Amino acid sequence: MVRGSALIAGLALAGGLATAAPAVAADQAKLTAPALTGPYDVGTTDLHLVDPSRPDPWKPDRRRELMVTVTYPADRFSDGPRAPWLTPGVSGVIDQTLAAEDYLGLPVGSIDWASAKRRAETGVPVAHGAPKPVALFSPGFGGPRETYTAIVDDLASRGYVVVSLSHTYESAAVEFPGGRLETAVPPGSGPEFMKKALDARVADSRFVLDQLAKITRGQNPDAENRPLPRGLGRSLDLSRVGAYGHSYGGFTAGETMVHDPRVDAGINLDGAMATAFGYPPGSAYEPGEVTKRGLDRPFLLMGAEGVDPNGKPLEHTHRHPEFDRSWADFWANQRGWKRDLLLRGGSTHMAYSDLQVVVPQLGSRVAPEKREAVIGTIDPRRSVAAQRDYIGAFFDLHLRGRDRHLFDGESPRHPNIDFID
Numbered sequence: 001m002v003r004g005s006a007l008i009a010g011l012a013l014a015g016g017l018a019t020a021a022p023a024v025a026a027d028q029a030k031l032t033a034p035a036l037t038g039p040y041d042v043g044t045t046d047l048h049l050v051d052p053s054r055p056d057p058w059k060p061d062r063r064r065e066l067m068v069t070v071t072y073p074a075d076r077f078s079d080g081p082r083a084p085w086l087t088p089g090v091s092g093v094i095d096q097t098l099a100a101e102d103y104l105g106l107p108v109g110s111i112d113w114a115s116a117k118r119r120a121e122t123g124v125p126v127a128h129g130a131p132k133p134v135a136l137f138s139p140g141f142g143g144p145r146e147t148y149t150a151i152v153d154d155l156a157s158r159g160y161v162v163v164s165l166s167h168t169y170e171s172a173a174v175e176f177p178g179g180r181l182e183t184a185v186p187p188g189s190g191p192e193f194m195k196k197a198l199d200a201r202v203a204d205s206r207f208v209l210d211q212l213a214k215i216t217r218g219q220n221p222d223a224e225n226r227p228l229p230r231g232l233g234r235s236l237d238l239s240r241v242g243a244y245g246h247s248y249g250g251f252t253a254g255e256t257m258v259h260d261p262r263v264d265a266g267i268n269l270d271g272a273m274a275t276a277f278g279y280p281p282g283s284a285y286e287p288g289e290v291t292k293r294g295l296d297r298p299f300l301l302m303g304a305e306g307v308d309p310n311g312k313p314l315e316h317t318h319r320h321p322e323f324d325r326s327w328a329d330f331w332a333n334q335r336g337w338k339r340d341l342l343l344r345g346g347s348t349h350m351a352y353s354d355l356q357v358v359v360p361q362l363g364s365r366v367a368p369e370k371r372e373a374v375i376g377t378i379d380p381r382r383s384v385a386a387q388r389d390y391i392g393a394f395f396d397l398h399l400r401g402r403d404r405h406l407f408d409g410e411s412p413r414h415p416n417i418d419f420i421d
Contacts, residue, residue, distance in 0.1 A: 028109065028110060028111060028112035029110055029111050029112060029361060029362050029363070029365060030112050030115060030116075030361075031085065031111060031112070031113075031115075031116040031357075031358060031361050032361065033085065033116075033117065033118050033119050033149060033150070033153070033357070034119075034150055034154075034357055034381075034384060035119070036119050036153060036154050036157035037154055037157060037158070037385075037388060037389075038154065038155075038156075038157030038158035038159065038392070039157070039158075039159070040073035040074065040076075040127055040156070040157045040158070040159060041073070041074040041075075041076050041121070041124075041127075041157070042071060042072070042073065042074055042119060042120040042121065042153050042156045042157050043071070043072050043073075043074035043075075043078075043080070043120060043121050043122070043123065043124040043125070043126065043229055044069060044070065044071045044072070044083050044118070044120035044121070044122060044123075044153075044156075045069070045070050045122065045123055045228065045229050045232075046067060046068070046069050046070075047067070047068050047069075047070060047211070047221065047222050048065065048066075048067055048176055048177055048222055048223040048224060048226075049065065049066045049067075049068060049207070049208065049211050049221055049222070049223065050063055050064070050065045050066075050223045051063060051064040051065070051066075051207050054203065054207070056168070056169065057196055057199070057200045058168075058169035058170070058185045058200070059169060059185075064168070064200075064203075064204075064207070065168060065176070065223070066165060066166065066167070066168055066174075066204055066207070066208070067145075067166050067168070067174050067175070067176060068145070068163055068164065068165050068166070068208055069145055069146075069152075069163070069164045070161065070162075070163050070229075070232070071120055071152055071153055071156040071161070071162045071163075071164070072126050072127075072132070072156055072161045072162070072229070072232065072235060073126065073127040073132060073156060073157070073159055073160075073161075073235070074120075074121060074124045074125065074126065074127055075124060075125040075126065075127050075128065075231075076127065078121075078124040078125050079121065079124070080121035080122050080123055080124040081121065081122050082117040082118060082119070082120065082121055082122070083117065083118045083120045083121065083122045084113075084114075084116065084117060084118070085113065085116040085117060085118050085146065085149060086113050086116065086144075086146050086147075087146070087175040088113075088114075088175075088179070089173055089175040089179060089181035090144050090146055090172075090173045090174075090175050090181075091111075091113035091114075092173075093144075093172050093173040093183070094113075094144070094147070094172075095108045095109065095110075095111065095113075096108065097172070098110075098111075103370070103374070104359070104362075104366050104370050104371075104374065105366075105367065105370060106362065106365060106366060110362070110365055111358075111362070118149050118153055119149075119153050119157075120149075120153050120156070123227075123229055124229065125229055125230040125231050126229055126230065126231035126232055126234075126235040127231075127235070128231070130237075131234060131235055131236060131237035132159055132160055132161050132235050132236070132237055133159075133160050133161070133237055133240035133241070133242065133395065133399040133400060134160070134161045134162075134163065134212065134236055134237065134238060134240065134241050134242070135155060135160050135161070135162045135163070135241070135242040135243065135244060135395060135399075136162075136163050136164075136165065136205055136208065136209070136241070136242070136243045136244075136253070136256070136263070137151075137152055137162055137163065137164040137165070137243075137244055137245060137249070138164075138165055138167070138201060138205065138243070138244075138245035138246075138248075138249030138250075138252040138253060139164070139165075139166070139167075139171070139245065139246060139247075139249050140245075140246045140247030140248055140249055140271070140353070141170065141197065141247060141248035141249075142170060142171060142172050142184060142187070143171065143172070143246070143247070143249075143353070144166055144171050144172060144173055144174070145164040145165055145166045145171075146166075147353055147354045147355075148164065148246065148353055148354055149354055150354055150356070150357050150384055150387075150388070151352070151384075151387055151388060151391060152164050154388045154392070155388070155391060155392060155395070158392045158396075160242075160395060160399075161235055161236055163208060163212065165201075165204055165205065165208060167197070167200060167201050167204055168182055169182060169183075169184060169185045170184060170185070170197050170200065170201075171184060172184050177223075177224050177226075190276070191275040191276040191284065191286040194275040194276070195275045195286070197248070198248070198251065198252065198255060198275060198288065201248070201249075201252040201255075201256075202252065202255050202256050202259055202260075205243065205252065205256040205260070206256065206259065206260050209238070209241070209260070209262055209263075212236055212238060213238060215228065215232060215233045215236060216233050216234075216236050216238060217233070218233055238262070240264060240399040240400070241262050241263050241264055241399075242263065242264060242265045242266060242267075242395050242398070242399055243256055243257065243263045243265075243266045243267075244266060244267035244268075244269065244391060245267075245268070245269065245271065246269040246270065246271065246352045246353060247269070247270060247271040247349065247352075248271055249269070249271060250267065250268030250269050250270065250271030250273075251268065251271045251272065251273045251274075251288060251290075253266040253267060253268060254266055254268055254273055254288070254290035254291075254295065254299060254330070255273075255288050255289060255290050257290065257295050257297060257299070258288075258289045258290045258293060258295065259289075263297075264297055264298075264398065264399060265297055265298040265299070265394070265395065265398035265399060266295075266297070266298075266299050266300070267299070267300045267302065267391060267394060268299070268300070268301050268302070269302050269352040269387075270302065270303050270304045270316055270349055270352055272324050272326050272327070273287065273288045273290055273291045273326040273327065273330055274286055274287045274288055274291060274325070274326040275288065277324070277326070278324075278325045278326075279322075279323060279324065279325075280308075280309075281322055285325055285326075287325075287326050287329055288326070290330065291326045291329050291330045291333070292329070292333065293333060294330060294332075294333030294334040294335050294336075295334060295335065295336050296335045296336050297336045297337075297398075298336050298337035298338070298394075298397075298398045299334060299336060299337070299338055300338070300339050300341070300390075300394050301317075301318065301327060301330075301331075301338070301339070301340045301341065302341045302342075302343060302352075302387070302390065303315065303316030303317050303327075303340070303341070303342050303343065303420075304316055304342075304343050304347040304348055304349050304351055304352065304376075305342070305343070305344060305346065305347045305348065305376070306348060306349060308323075315342055315344075316342070317340055317342050317420045318330070318331035318340050318420065318421070319340075319420060319421075327340075331421075337398070338421075339407055339419070339421065340419075340420040340421045341390060341417050341418065341419060341420065342417070342418040342420055343378070343383065343386065343387070343416055343417060344416050344417070344418045345377075345378045345379070345382075345415075345416040346372075346376040346377030346378040347376045347378045347383060347416070348373075348374065348375055348376040350374055350375055351375055351376055351378060351380075351383050352387065355374055355375055356375050356380045356383055356384055357380065357384060359371055359374060359375050359380075360375075360380050378416060379416075382414070382415075382416055383416065385414070386414040386416055386417050389406065389413070389414060390406060390414070390417065393406035393407065394407070
C-alpha cells in the first residue's frame with residue numbers, strides 16, 4: 001500500500017537530491033535477474049512520448065512527456081544486447097535511497113548497476129504469429145518503472161506486450177534520451193496532492209493507449225523518431241488490454257478502468273484505492289471512483305502482510321477494513337469477476353517490487369533486521385514465482401480465455417498464496 005512504504009518515501013526524497021556520480025565501493029554486488037518462465041524470448045524498447053494537447057500537471061509551462069518501456073515476445077532467431085536493469089541516472093537515485101539509514105543503510109556504490117542486466121534484449125524483432133494481448137504496468141508512488149522487471153519481463157515471456165510507465169515529476173527519476181534526468185517535484189501531502197497524482201496517472205495511461213494505437217497504424221510516436229522494433233505494430237492486439245500495478249499503481253489500474261472501457265481486466269498489487277487512506281482509524285478517508293463504483297470487468301486484489309506502529313501483524317485483504325477500508329468498499333461494489341489473494345508467510349509491501357530479487361543478492365551487506373523490514377521473511381524465490389504465476393494466469397483467463405485453473409482454489413505449488421475470497 002502507499003502508506004508504510006519506506007522505499008516510496010525515500011524515492012520521493014532522493015528524486016530531489018543532486019545526482020552526482022556515486023563513489024564506487026571496493027566490493028560491489030553483482031546482480032542477476034531471475035530466469036524467465038514463459039516460452040518466449042523477450043525484447044524491449046523505450047519510447048519518449050509527448051502529449052501536445054496536455055500541459056504537465058506538475059509543470060504547466062511544459063507539455064506532458066513520458067518515458068515508457070515496451071517489453072514483448074521476441075523472435076527466437078534474433079540476438080541483441082541485454083537491456084540494462086537501470087539507466088545511469090536512475091541508478092544514482094536508487095543508490096541514494098538504499099543508502100538511507102532508516103532503509104537499508106547500504107553504502108552508495110555498493111551495487112554494480114553498470115553490469116546489471118535484464119533478461120530482455122534491446123530492439124530485437126518481435127516474435128512472429130498472431131497479435132498479442134497488451135498489459136499496461138504502473139509502478140508505486142514515486143517508483144521508477146525500472147524497479148519491477150521481475151513481473152514485467154516475465155509476463156512478456158508468457159506472450160504479452162507489456163508497456164510500463166514512469167509518471168514524470170512524481171517518479172523519483174525519469175531518464176530521457178541524451179541522459180536528461182527529470183526528478184520528482186517536492187512531495188506534498190493530503191488528498192488534493194494525491195488526487196492530482198492519480199489524475200495524472202490515469203491521463204498518462206489513456207494517452208499511452210492512444211500512442212499504441214498509432215503504432216498499429218504504422219506511425220512512430222517516439223519524439224526522436226527512433227526506429228521501432230520490427231513487427232511491433234502488428235504484434236499489438238488492442239482489443240485485449242489489461243492493466244496492473246503495485247501500490248498506487250494498482251489504484252491507477254482500477255481508476256483507469258473506470259474512465260476507459262478499452263481496459264478489459266486489472267490487478268492491484270497491495271495498493272489502497274483512496275487518496276486519503278483512513279488509517280490510522282479516525283483519519284481522513286477519500287475513496288477513489290473505482291472504490292465507490294466498482295467495475296463490470298474482472299479485477300484481482302493481491303495483498304501483503306505488515307505490522308502496525310505497535311508491532312501488531314496486519315493483513316491487507318478486504319476483510320480488514322480497519323486497515324484498508326477502500327478494499328472492503330471496492331469488494332462490496334465490484335460487479336465483475338473478483339478474487340482477493342494474500343501473499344502470506346512473512347511478506348511485505350515491497351515484496352511486489354524488484355527488491356525481492358535484489359536484496360537477497362546483497363548478502364551480509366544488509367543487516368538482517370533491515371532486510372526483514374524491507375522484504376520480510378518470505379522465501380523470495382517462492383514469492384516471485386507466485387506473483388508471476390497468478391498475474392499470468394489472471395490475464396490468460398480474462399484476455400485469452402485460457403483457464404489454467406489456478407483460481408479454482410489454493411494450490412500446493414504456491415503455499416504462500418491464501419484465497420481470501
